[in-house]
Amino acid sequence: MANWKINLTVLWFGNFLVMGGMTMIVPFLPLYIQEMGIHDAHAVAMWAGIIFAGNFVTSFIFQPIWGGLADRYGRKVMLLRSGFGMAIVMTLMGFALTPWHLLLLRMLNGVISGFVPAAVSLLSTNTPREKMGMAMGTLQSGGVAGTILGPLFGGLLAEWIGFRPIFYITGGLLFAASLLATFLVKESFDSAQAKRQPKQSIWVGLKELSKIQELPALYSVTFVIQFSILSSMPLIPLFVQELHGSGELLAFYAGLVGSITGFSNMIASPLLGKIGDRIGSVKVLAIALIGAGLAFIPQALVTNIWQLFAARFMLGIFMGGLLPSVQTLIRQYTPNGMESRSYAFNTSSLSLGNMLGPVIGGALSGWIGIRGIFMVAAVMLFLNMIWVRLTLYRRTLNATSES
Template sequence: MESWRRNVLILWAAVFIASACWTMVMPFMPVFLGDDLGVTAGVTAWAGLLGAAGSGFSVLSAPLWGALGDRFGRKAMMVRAGIFLGLSYVLMSLVRSPQELLGVRIMIGALTGFIPAATALVATTTPELHLGKALSLVATGNQAGSILGPMVGGVLADLVGIRHTMILSGVFVLAATLLVLVAVREEFQRPAQQQSNVLGDMRQMLRVGPLALVLLTSILMMTSQAAMEPILVPYIKELLGPGQPNWMAGVIYSLPGVAFVIAAPWWATLGGRWGYATTVSVGLLGGALLTVPQALVGGGMAMGFFRLTAGLALASVSPGISALITEVVAREQRGKAFGLNQSAFNLGAMLGPLLGGFLGDLVGIRWVFVLTAVLLMVSAAWCWTFVRVQVQQRTGTDLSA
C-alpha cells in the first residue's frame, strides 16, 4: 500500500477515536455540572462559558501550533496534542468545582489540537489528485466518532458515571496518539531558517484574499453550530420526557454524524464537479431551512428526523472548507492555513456557546435554533456571494461550467 494511503487510514482511525472520546464527554457537561458539581442555577450559561473558554484560548494557540507544524513537522504536533488531550481528560475527571473544570477546559483549548493537526498532515502528505477525497475521508472519521461518542457516553454515564467516562476517554486518546507515533510516516524536511516570526507569518497568510473569506465562512458556520451545544442535550431530554436514559438523548444528538458519513463522499464528488464554494453554500442553506423546525417539534422522533436531514445538508461544509483552503494556499504553507482555520472554528466555538447559553437562559431554548438558522443563512449568502467569486478568480475556474 502506498504510504499516503496508509497514512490516511491510520489518521482516520486516530481522528475517529479522538472525536468519539470528545463526544463521549462534552455533550453531557450540563448533566455533569448539575449532578456531580452541584450547580443548580445557570447550568446552560455555565456550559456555554466552559465551551467558550476552551475555544477562546484555542483561537490564540492554533495558529502557533500550525506554524510550528510547518517548521518541525505536522506529525510531531499531532503527537504533542494527543498527549496533552489524553492527560486533560484524566484531570477533568478529578475536578470538584465548575471553576476547576473551567481551568481544565482552558488548558485543553491552549495545548491541544489533535484533529486539526491530522487534517494538516493529510493535506501535506497526500497527492493533489486525491486530496479532496482524502480530506473528506478523514472528516468522516471525525463525524463517525461523533456518532458513536454520544451513544457510548450516554451508556457509560448511566453505568459507571461521567467521571469514569472521562478517564476512559483519556486512555483511548493516548492509545490513538501511540498509533500515530508508531505507524504514520511523514517525509518532512525542516525548512531553512528565515528571518520571520509566527505573527508575521499569520499576517502574510491573511493577505491571501480568498483564504480570509473562507475563514469568515468557518467562523459563521461554527458559531451557528456551537450555539446549540449548551442546550441541545437538555432540550432533547425534555422532548423525550422524564425518566428516559441518557443514551437515548445521545443517539438523537449523534444523528448529524450519521448523516455526515452517508453524505460527505457524495458532496465531495459534487464539489469536484461544481466547485466546493458552491456545494458549501448549498449545504449551509439546506442546513438553515432544516434547523428551524427543530424549534417547533413536540417529540424526540421529530427532533431526530430534522437533526438527521439537517446533517445531510451540512455534511458538505467542513470537508468543503478544507478543500477550498488547499485550492488557494500553497502546500508548504498549509499547516499555517489550517491553523488559522482552526482558530476561525474555535472563535465560532467560543462565540456560539456564549450566545446559545445566555439566550437559552434569557428567552428560552427554542430561540437558539432560530439564531442558528439565521447564522447559517448569513454564512450561505456570504460564501455564495464572495467566496465563490474570489476562489474562481484565484484558481481560474469557470463559474458557468
C-alpha cells in the same frame, strides 16, 4: 497500501478518539462536579458551562502558535505533541479533586490541543490533489463519529465503572493512537527548506494570509457553521420536551435529536467529498450552505418530534459538505509552507463559534425562543452563501473563463 491511505486510516482513528474523548464527559460532567462537593443546582450548572468552555477558550488562543511551529518543524511533530500531551492531561482529569482542578486541566488541554488541525494539515500536504475532497470528507467523518459516540460511551461507562476510570481509559486510548501515529504515519516534509523561510509572528502570518481574499471567506464559513449549530444545541432538550411532553423517553429522544445530525453528517461527508473532487469543492460548498440554511427553516415550523428528526437528519447531510469543502479549499488557496498556520486560524474560527454560539443563542432565546434561533441560523447561512459567491464562486468562474 499507499502512504496517504495509511495516514488517512490512522488519523481517522486518532480524530475519532480525540473528539470522543472531548465529548465523553458531557453526560456526566454535572454529576462529576457534584461528586466533588458542589450540590447547589445553579453552582453546578455554572461550573459545568465554564469547565466545558474552558477548553475552547485556550484552544482559540494557542492554535495559531502551534500552526506556525508546524510549518517550521513539521506537522507530524505537532500531531504527536498534541496526542501524547492530551493523553497525559486527560488521565490527570481523573485525579481532579475540585472543580478548579478540572477547569485548569481543561484549559491546559486546550493549550496543548491541536491534533485535529495537525491531522488535517498533514493529510492535505501528503495526499494527491485529485483525492483531496474524499480524504478530507473521510477524516471529517472520524471526528463526527467521535462527537456522536463520545457522549453515548461516556454515559454507558459512567453507569458501569464510575466517572474517574473513564478519564484513565480515554487517556490510554489517546496514548495508543499517538503511538500508532508515531510508527505508521509518514510525512513528506522538507525541514531544510522550512527553516530557510523567514520567521513570522502570528499577526504577520494572519495579515499575509488575509491578503488572499478567499481565506477570510473560508474562515467565516467555519465560524458560521459552528455558531449556527451550537446556538440552538443547549436548547434542544427543552424544545424536545415542548414537542413530546414529559415522559420516560424524553431523555432518549433528546439524545437522538442531538445525534441524528451527526449520523447523517458522518454518512454524507465522504460522499460529498468525492463529488467535490469531480465538480469542484466551491460548488459543493455553495450547495451545502443553501441546503443547510433551508434545513433550519422547517425546524422552526415543526409540530411534532418526528418532523424535527427529519429536519435535523437533512441538516446533517448538507453539513457533511461544509467543513470538508472548506478544508479542501484552504489547502488550494494557501501558499506552500503556510498550510499549518492557515488550518490553525481556521480551527481558531471554529473554537470561536463553539464559544459564542451557545452564549449568544442562550441570550437571544429569552426574546425570540428556539424557533427564532433556527431562523437566525438560516439567515446567517444564506448571508454566508452570498459572501462565498462573491469571494470564491465568481473568482472560480473568472479563472475558468480565462483559461
